[in-house]
Amino acid sequence: MEHRMTTESKHVEVILAGTGGQGLILSGILLAEAAILEGKNVVQTQSYGIASRGGLSLAEVIIDTGEIVFQQVQKPDCILVLTEEATKKYETWAAKGVPILYDSTLVNARTDPNFTGYAFTQTASDMGNALSVNILALGTVTAKTGVVKMETLEEMIRKRFKGAAVEMNLKMLAVGRDLAGR
Amino acid sequence: MQGNQAIAEGAIYAGARFYAGYPITPSSEIAEECSKKLPKLGGVYIQMEDEIASIAAVIGASLAGAKSFTATSGPGFSLMQENLGLAVMGEVPCVVVDVQRAGPSTGLATRPAQSDIMQIRWGRHGDQSVIALCPASVRECFTLTVTAFNFAERYRVPVVLMPDEIVGHMRENVEVPAPGELEVVDRKRPSGSPADYKPFKADEDGVAPLAAYGGEYVFHVSSSMHGLDGYSNNDPANAAWRVRQLHEKIDRHRDEIVLTKSFDTDDMDVLLVTLGATTRSGRAAAIEARRQGVRAGVLQLQTVWPFPDREVAELGRRAKMVVVPEMNYSGQVAGEVRKAVGPDMDLRRVNRYNGTIITPQDILAVMLGAR
Amino acid sequence: MAHATGTKYLKGGILPHMWCSGCGIGTMLGALLRAFEELGYTTTDTVVVTGIGCTGKADDYMITNALHTTHGRALAYATGIKAYNPKLNVVAIMGDGDGVTIGGNHFIHACRRNIDLTAIILNNFNFGMTGGQVSGTTPPQRYTSTTAYGNPERDFDICALAESAGANYVARCTPYHGWEMKENMKEALTKKGFSVVEVVSPCPTHFGRHNEMKETPDMLHWLRDRAIAVEEYRRLPETERAERLAIGTLVSRDVPDFNTQYELVKARAQKG
Numbered sequence A: 001m002e003h004r005m006t007t008e009s010k011h012v013e014v015i016l017a018g019t020g021g022q023g024l025i026l027s028g029i030l031l032a033e034a035a036i037l038e039g040k041n042v043v044q045t046q047s048y049g050i051a052s053r054g055g056l057s058l059a060e061v062i063i064d065t066g067e068i069v070f071q072q073v074q075k076p077d078c079i080l081v082l083t084e085e086a087t088k089k090y091e092t093w094a095a096k097g098v099p100i101l102y103d104s105t106l107v108n109a110r111t112d113p114n115f116t117g118y119a120f121t122q123t124a125s126d127m128g129n130a131l132s133v134n135i136l137a138l139g140t141v142t143a144k145t146g147v148v149k150m151e152t153l154e155e156m157i158r159k160r161f162k163g164a165a166v167e168m169n170l171k172m173l174a175v176g177r178d179l180a181g182r
Numbered sequence B: 001m002q003g004n005q006a007i008a009e010g011a012i013y014a015g016a017r018f019y020a021g022y023p024i025t026p027s028s029e030i031a032e033e034c035s036k037k038l039p040k041l042g043g044v045y046i047q048m049e050d051e052i053a054s055i056a057a058v059i060g061a062s063l064a065g066a067k068s069f070t071a072t073s074g075p076g077f078s079l080m081q082e083n084l085g086l087a088v089m090g091e092v093p094c095v096v097v098d099v100q101r102a103g104p105s106t107g108l109a110t111r112p113a114q115s116d117i118m119q120i121r122w123g124r125h126g127d128q129s130v131i132a133l134c135p136a137s138v139r140e141c142f143t144l145t146v147t148a149f150n151f152a153e154r155y156r157v158p159v160v161l162m163p164d165e166i167v168g169h170m171r172e173n174v175e176v177p178a179p180g181e182l183e184v185v186d187r188k189r190p191s192g193s194p195a196d197y198k199p200f201k202a203d204e205d206g207v208a209p210l211a212a213y214g215g216e217y218v219f220h221v222s223s224s225m226h227g228l229d230g231y232s233n234n235d236p237a238n239a240a241w242r243v244r245q246l247h248e249k250i251d252r253h254r255d256e257i258v259l260t261k262s263f264d265t266d267d268m269d270v271l272l273v274t275l276g277a278t279t280r281s282g283r284a285a286a287i288e289a290r291r292q293g294v295r296a297g298v299l300q301l302q303t304v305w306p307f308p309d310r311e312v313a314e315l316g317r318r319a320k321m322v323v324v325p326e327m328n329y330s331g332q333v334a335g336e337v338r339k340a341v342g343p344d345m346d347l348r349r350v351n352r353y354n355g356t357i358i359t360p361q362d363i364l365a366v367m368l369g370a371r
Numbered sequence C: 001m002a003h004a005t006g007t008k009y010l011k012g013g014i015l016p017h018m019w020c021s022g023c024g025i026g027t028m029l030g031a032l033l034r035a036f037e038e039l040g041y042t043t044t045d046t047v048v049v050t051g052i053g054c055t056g057k058a059d060d061y062m063i064t065n066a067l068h069t070t071h072g073r074a075l076a077y078a079t080g081i082k083a084y085n086p087k088l089n090v091v092a093i094m095g096d097g098d099g100v101t102i103g104g105n106h107f108i109h110a111c112r113r114n115i116d117l118t119a120i121i122l123n124n125f126n127f128g129m130t131g132g133q134v135s136g137t138t139p140p141q142r143y144t145s146t147t148a149y150g151n152p153e154r155d156f157d158i159c160a161l162a163e164s165a166g167a168n169y170v171a172r173c174t175p176y177h178g179w180e181m182k183e184n185m186k187e188a189l190t191k192k193g194f195s196v197v198e199v200v201s202p203c204p205t206h207f208g209r210h211n212e213m214k215e216t217p218d219m220l221h222w223l224r225d226r227a228i229a230v231e232e233y234r235r236l237p238e239t240e241r242a243e244r245l246a247i248g249t250l251v252s253r254d255v256p257d258f259n260t261q262y263e264l265v266k267a268r269a270q271k272g
Helices: A024-037 A084-095 A120-126 A130-145 A150-160 A164-181 B003-014 B028-037 B051-063 B074-089 B117-122 B138-155 B165-169 B236-251 B278-291 B309-316 B332-341 B360-368 C025-039 C055-061 C074-084 C096-102 C104-113 C158-165 C178-190 C204-210 C216-226 C230-235 C258-271
Strands: A011-019 A041-047 A056-064 A078-081 A100-103 A115-118 B016-021 B044-047 B067-072 B094-098 B108-112 B131-133 B158-161 B220-222 B260-263 B270-274 B296-301 B303-305 B321-326 B346-351 C046-050 C065-068 C089-095 C118-123 C169-173 C195-200 C227-229 C245-252
Touching: A011 A024, A011 A084, A011 A130, A024 A041, A024 A056, A024 A130, A024 A150, A041 B165, A056 A084, A078 A084, A078 A130, A084 A100, A100 A130, A120 A130, A120 A164, A130 A150, A130 A164, A150 A164, B003 B016, B003 B028, B003 B067, B003 B138, B003 B165, B016 B028, B016 B051, B016 C074, B028 B044, B044 C074, B051 B067, B051 B074, B051 B094, B051 C074, B051 C104, B067 B074, B067 B138, B074 B094, B074 B117, B074 B158, B074 B236, B094 B138, B108 B165, B117 B131, B117 B303, B117 B332, B131 B138, B138 B158, B138 B165, B270 B278, B270 B309, B270 B360, B278 B296, B278 B321, B278 B360, B296 B309, B309 B332, B321 B332, B321 B360, B332 B346, B346 B360, C025 C055, C025 C089, C025 C118, C025 C178, C046 C055, C046 C074, C055 C065, C055 C089, C065 C074, C074 C089, C074 C096, C074 C104, C074 C258, C089 C096, C096 C104, C096 C118, C096 C158, C104 C158, C118 C178, C158 C169, C158 C195, C158 C245, C169 C178, C178 C195, C178 C245, C204 C216, C216 C227, C227 C230, C230 C245
Parallel strands: A011 A078, A078 A100, A100 A115, B016 B044, B016 B067, B067 B094, B094 B158, B131 B158, B220 C065, B270 B296, B270 B321, B321 B346, C046 C065, C046 C089, C089 C118, C118 C195, C169 C195, C227 C245
Antiparallel strands: A011 A056, A041 A056, B131 B303, B260 B296, C169 C245
């Protein structure tokens, strides 16, 4: 599909996909709310199964300076995948030039140059916070795409979390950001 | 803000202070939001033992003076139907939110559909009428919820708000209307002598004032056929008057109740008739069609019942083709559109019933493809 | 002081009522209205909620606020009224079909919720209005219009059900013991929390006819002979209890009711 459906000037589409329990819908919400803080229009949708843990789960985020007519991703600018199942679902986009960031801890290695593997889960586990892999990976996606400013995401984390969770998540975000630089 | 959250916020804005419900995907966020907000405002949140009890409690609370509502999805809505009939018969204002998911039966519990259109209109036994509104964005989740309460209060009728799962779970940036920005309607209260109060004696506008239990006006409400005073009355003339009145009070205010939005319909050859999330697929398809030289416009049905037949017919007369995308197999909207545009119109259906959204490409293929 | 008659709550010009001779519903209604009068209830502060069935027609004869609902759901409607306006006296009047057969789920949850309602359940062991079919309280092996060869199922003990599900007040009465019934109704109406009064009643037209109690007084005599004050019943050896019917106040306790508990919820919400 070569035709863009919207009248966008600056239009970005991101997919965050994995399995239920990885927290990707929360990552999508944080990303969307950060974009709103930056004065942009946002639509975030999600698809999930009946289980709170397991099954394909994904968040789609569209960010635009103008009106967003259609609310689903048509041509992603970046895809994050944290499971083999999610990777298989979006594999064909890599051949069309869409960068796909995958979790090399959980996903079999890919050779297409548009695939970049990061040990998201391993890194989060090593830090003693496997459950915050969603924030870590969000840091990487944000650093790679520049879809929102890192400072805005930090502000969102301070708003969304309380107490010790703020520092911990800020740390995960920073580690994710640094992963992107490697 | 999420669509479901906007519905809860819109209800509170409209003055809702009573929620009774039973958890069901994909509507549960509305209950969760109400359980947090209503006690703060002095209102009541109560989780009942099932959907049958939920709508019953909503109706009871409304008669005690509350603006009250519940939220559910297809299976729960089916369970509510009998008691919803009492709200019609007893002319009890209330709002039911049906966040539509894919069926039949348990179906695909987390996936969207637009297949409750006919169950909302015709799912109850007996001959009667309700109002149904369908939002296409998070902002409309808020504003149409306020409208739903306003219609319920003004016409003493249950109003169904029918977002699909996509809209219910979608998050968008919305500016919440300031207090006073949107009109909020309260039901007419009786003003004459309590001894003369008749709960079903309509004013000039076809709607009777409604008292609240516990005030100076004492009154009867009945699921059985009843007279002006609410007491049982099986006389055929009385029954005919009641059934007629329940329909007429909606029919005569039809133009105030029917809400639609048009996009690029001033010069068009193709009319897309849409509701809910498929409005956005339709609008994206129309924009693309115009880029390819096909003049397409969109009519969004914000009010689904009573069906906007005159609006569809009027725009249909200016189009050579009408396309109806909807997330069901049977073409529940298309059937109504066909009645409005007549048998000779090139009417094309775009249907998905697998729990996934209709894309702009799906619509373009039908619109631009050969018949 | 003159005896309360309860007639001030009766709708004028509507008698005679629709119930069969020998039926207990009229006696039940009389006792309830006398209880209203003795407690000083007004038509404005009282809401009577009824379901469907012979007993569900009771609101037709009353001039209090009323809501005549769907079959089995009276308690759910009453819950909405009481939860929103705790100042109202809310009374649900149901039959055994309404109250504990189709409405059984609402009944046990109303008991559990312990909402401050009074449920009057007139138990005549069958569905009277539809022609005497088997109900959830028809005793085993009894005959009804749909158990021509005897009822293969067991019956609910309404009072035991209410007690175990958490009602604050449970009493059993019969129309043979009218004064006691009125006294139990007064206790039920004034008790904070969910109250249940089971009125075990004759249905000579249907249940009696199928079970060798054809004449109007037969079922009344049957009740008279079986009924025994609960205090005496409890002194009976187990072996002698089966054929007896304990009447009077079976349960009276003071667990906090729904509205009291909800006030705590509101206070916590408004503080945080």
